[in-house]
Amino acid sequence: MLELKELSFGVSDDGADKEIIRDISLTVPDHRLVVITGPNGGGKSTLAKLIAGVEKPTSGRIVFDGEDITDLGITDRARRGIAFAFQQPVRFKGIRVIDLLRIAVGRRIAVSDACEYLSAVGLCARDYIDREVNASLSGGELKRIEIATVLARNAKLTVFDEPEAGIDLWSFQNLIEVFESMRERVKDRSILIISHQERILNIADEIIVLKDGALQRQGIRSEVMPELIGTASAVQMCRGTGAGKGASSEW
Amino acid sequence: MVKLDEIQKRLLLEIADLHQVPEGAYNIRSDSESVGRQSTANIEIVSKTGVSGLEIRIKPGTKNESVHIPVVLTKSGIKETVYNDFFIGEDADVVIVAGCGIDNCGNQDSQHDGVHRFFVGKNAKVRYVEKHYGSGSGSGKRVLNPVTEVFQEEGSVVEMEMVQIRGVDDTERTTRAELGAGAKLTVRERLMTHDEQRAISVYDVALNGKDASADVVSRSVAKGTSCQKFDAKIAGNAPCHGHTECDSIIMEQGRILAVPGLEANDPDAELFHEAAIGKIAGEQLIKLMTLGLTEAEAEEQIINGFLR
Numbered sequence: 001m002l003e004l005k006e007l008s009f010g011v012s013d014d015g016a017d018k019e020i021i022r023d024i025s026l027t028v029p030d031h032r033l034v035v036i037t038g039p040n041g042g043g044k045s046t047l048a049k050l051i052a053g054v055e056k057p058t059s060g061r062i063v064f065d066g067e068d069i070t071d072l073g074i075t076d077r078a079r080r081g082i083a084f085a086f087q088q089p090v091r092f093k094g095i096r097v098i099d100l101l102r103i104a105v106g107r108r109i110a111v112s113d114a115c116e117y118l119s120a121v122g123l124c125a126r127d128y129i130d131r132e133v134n135a136s137l138s139g140g141e142l143k144r145i146e147i148a149t150v151l152a153r154n155a156k157l158t159v160f161d162e163p164e165a166g167i168d169l170w171s172f173q174n175l176i177e178v179f180e181s182m183r184e185r186v187k188d189r190s191i192l193i194i195s196h197q198e199r200i201l202n203i204a205d206e207i208i209v210l211k212d213g214a215l216q217r218q219g220i221r222s223e224v225m226p227e228l229i230g231t232a233s234a235v236q237m238c239r240g241t242g243a244g245k246g247a248s249s250e251w
Numbered sequence: 252m253v254k255l256d257e258i259q260k261r262l263l264l265e266i267a268d269l270h271q272v273p274e275g276a277y278n279i280r281s282d283s284e285s286v287g288r289q290s291t292a293n294i295e296i297v298s299k300t301g302v303s304g305l306e307i308r309i310k311p312g313t314k315n316e317s318v319h320i321p322v323v324l325t326k327s328g329i330k331e332t333v334y335n336d337f338f339i340g341e342d343a344d345v346v347i348v349a350g351c352g353i354d355n356c357g358n359q360d361s362q363h364d365g366v367h368r369f370f371v372g373k374n375a376k377v378r379y380v381e382k383h384y385g386s387g388s389g390s391g392k393r394v395l396n397p398v399t400e401v402f403q404e405e406g407s408v409v410e411m412e413m414v415q416i417r418g419v420d421d422t423e424r425t426t427r428a429e430l431g432a433g434a435k436l437t438v439r440e441r442l443m444t445h446d447e448q449r450a451i452s453v454y455d456v457a458l459n460g461k462d463a464s465a466d467v468v469s470r471s472v473a474k475g476t477s478c479q480k481f482d483a484k485i486a487g488n489a490p491c492h493g494h495t496e497c498d499s500i501i502m503e504q505g506r507i508l509a510v511p512g513l514e515a516n517d518p519d520a521e522l523f524h525e526a527a528i529g530k531i532a533g534e535q536l537i538k539l540m541t542l543g544l545t546e547a548e549a550e551e552q553i554i555n556g557f558l559r
Contacts, residue, residue: 052541075546
């Protein structure tokens with residue numbers, strides 16, 4: 001279980017203090033898929049970075065499974081079971097897909113194990129395992145590899161920062177399937193997704209709405225969702241195309 | 252049978268991946284003496300007269316054979332210049348593994364300057380691997396100044412892999428190449444300097460024949476207060492294709508100077524240069540840390556990958 005207690009985060013911009021996260025208190029319970037939504041610039045990605053330890057809060061506490069992790073760095077939080085999928089995947093010259101997966105799992109894994117993670121995101125392991133995670137991969141391929149490395153971590157809490165960014169419509173349906181299967185496979189895990197895509201909100205157990213850095217609403221999907229339809233907090237990937245219809249397992 | 256001591260074995264493993272005496276043709280030089288040599292039916296190795304060094308003659312059409320000519324220095328204070336000439340016959344396809352390992356525990360400098368010339372016959376293919384390595388706790392420097400000259404005839408292919416990752420205090424590498432029609436040269440240099448080391452790498456490639464091509468790529472890391480200079484010049488003297496790339500990471504107070512040089516002397520010469528120098532990207536470190544690595548471990552993974 002993740003608890004944020006009176007969390008605030010500000011930056012100094014040209015001498016003026018700007019508050020990006022304002023006094024947020026919320027809980028991500030175990031066994032839940034929670035989606036954080038809200039208009040752009042509302043502080044969603046910053047909140048994800050605060051949870052992963054990439055940014056440090058100016059005040060407030062973060063408690064994970066009963067332990068105060070506010071002062072822990074990125075590495076220690078990762079080792080305690082927090083995984084973080086970047087919105088913009090990072091490229092590495094010379095580091096191969098298999099290397100990243102091995103680092104994520106924390107030990108040397110067989111190619112067949114790597115295959116499992118890659119096929120879950122619709123990539124053929126044979127074609128990708130030895131590829132470098134560099135500019136030769138497309139944005140969509142990088143995104144899937146990013147998600148595969150996060151799956152490989154098998155973490156207690158996985159945070160996805162706008163997972164739909166940079167992937168095409170076809171892939172989007174499969175992304176939803178990945179989240180659904182993650183939820184089904186790992187009952188004792190929690191998933192926190194930053195997204196304002198309606199289809200992702202539709203698979204949430206709970207929805208949190210952030211606006212101007214403050215918590216506006218938290219509740220179960222059936223209660224919160226009707227309030228969001230047609231607002232900037234629940235946008236459609238592509239109106240009227242029926243992205244899910246007939247989508248195959250290919251991304 | 253060649254007898255090798257532990258230091259010699261360790262150095263050979265570092266520079267030539269050799270656990271024992273290699274298969275095929277070889278010459279092992281240790282502390283200025285040949286301690287083992289073998290020619291084969293197709294590859295003849297003989298000593299030069301007048302100067303220190305070897306002549307390696309590879310018969311035309313020799314396929315899938317290798318030549319190992321590693322050099323190790325285990326005594327402090329040795330300074331030597333060695334001239335090795337390779338004559339590679341037409342249509343041959345061979346692997347040549349050179350390299351030098353210096354273990355210097357004394358207070359005098361140890362220096363090996365290897366001058367290698369390759370005469371590559373028509374349509375021959377050569378893969379050349381040269382690794383440098385230094386170890387030892389002495390205050391004496393470990394110095395390597397290799398000179399490589401390549402003369403490629405029509406349609407020949409040369410792939411060079413130059414690696415210097417640890418322990419060499421001072422190095423000046425000069426590589427010159429002249430390519431005939433349709434000849435192809437590929438160079439992959441990987442270099443890491445640390446502490447107060449200095450490394451200079453100079454390439455001078457002349458594309459003289461129609462459709463000759465060269466691709467010279469250097470990846471380097473400068474740590475500590477070390478400094479490097481990468482100076483790559485490609486001259487296009489015919490319709491040809493040339494590309495050089497210098498991609499470097501600087502850490503701590505490391506310094507790198509990249510000097511691109513392209514010279515087009517023919518209207519159909521196509522020449523490109525790319526250079527990038529910078530620190531490890533913060534987001535790369537963060538990504539690996541979110542996978543559970545410490546910052547130091549993340550740095551190591553990034554450097555290892557970069558220099559792979």
